[in-house]
Amino acid sequence: LARAGGLLSALAVAAASMVALTLGWLPPSWSWRHALLLGAALGGPGSALVLPALAHARTEASLVSLLGLETALADALCAVGAVALLLTMSPEPPSLPHVLGIGAVAGMFAGMLWLLFLKALRSSGHAYPITLGVLLLLHVGVERNGGSGPLAVLGASIVLGNAKAIARALKLDAGLELAEDLKGFHGQFAFLAKAFFFAYLGAQLLPAWPLLGTGAALVVVLFGVRWCAVRLAGAGGGLTPEQTRIATAAFPRGMMAGVLALLPAARGIAGGEVFPPLVADAYT
Secondary structure (H helix, E strand, O other), rough: OHHHHHHHHHHHHHHEEEEEEEOOOOOOOOHHHHHHHHHHOOOOOHHHHHHHHOOOOOOHHHHHHHHHHHHHHHHHHHHHHHHHHHOOOOOOOOOOOHHHHHHHHHHHHHHHHHHHHHHHHOOOOHHHHHHHHHHHHHHHHHHOOOOOHHHHHHHHHHHHHHHHHHHHHHHOOOOOOOOOHHHHHHHHHHHHHHHHHHHHHHHHHOOOOOHHHHHHHHHHHHHHHHHHHHHHHHOOOOOOOHHHHHHHHHHOOOOOHHHHHHHHOOOOOOOOHHHHHHHHHHOO
């Protein structure tokens, strides 16, 4: 579901944005690489919106698990795809395998190493802010050494989030896992981050009718692609008609799309200033 939905959504959004270009709704600097980057940013449903909605909808646990796994995979695939496209759009494109390889390896190694320190910090009330600080240092260090900082943080987070399973697979100490209080504090911090983030995203809504019209059209395209992807990936999967309808409705984009929309302008990509208001309009 993550692969089918992500690929179809990215291609459909890219094609729709090129149609908007021919209609004069997007600036002349818009290209297919811009279109594919927008498609990568809007390629998958966001866990920040989908999972809280499912929690209040009394949905079956099996379907919640399925959609939760899909949103996690979609966030990772969108991040990797968008970062790869951004690298190719840089004024001096670096070696893509080199940058992605450094980021992935450094992130997973840092995650495994930090698990050992987290065990020592289990009784400390400062484990979470210290972990955030380490991830920030990891991002900066990998970027300074020619790697992908976002991919490094993603790799470390995947390791930390799956610490219990990794420890069991490698036959390590069973205590190598995130403490429950650390997970709880993460939930509170994530709520604050979401509040500030969506307030900032709302401020990006510009009174530009072409961009608003493009964003509204993208919502329709994404819903249509979601309808097809759920039925394509769910063929023979045993989903009931009600489950299929719920999975189809679980298509809103989350924080990942907004964060990725900020990267083109931050990296000095020509036309990058269009991404934040365009993605913000697509949220509507």
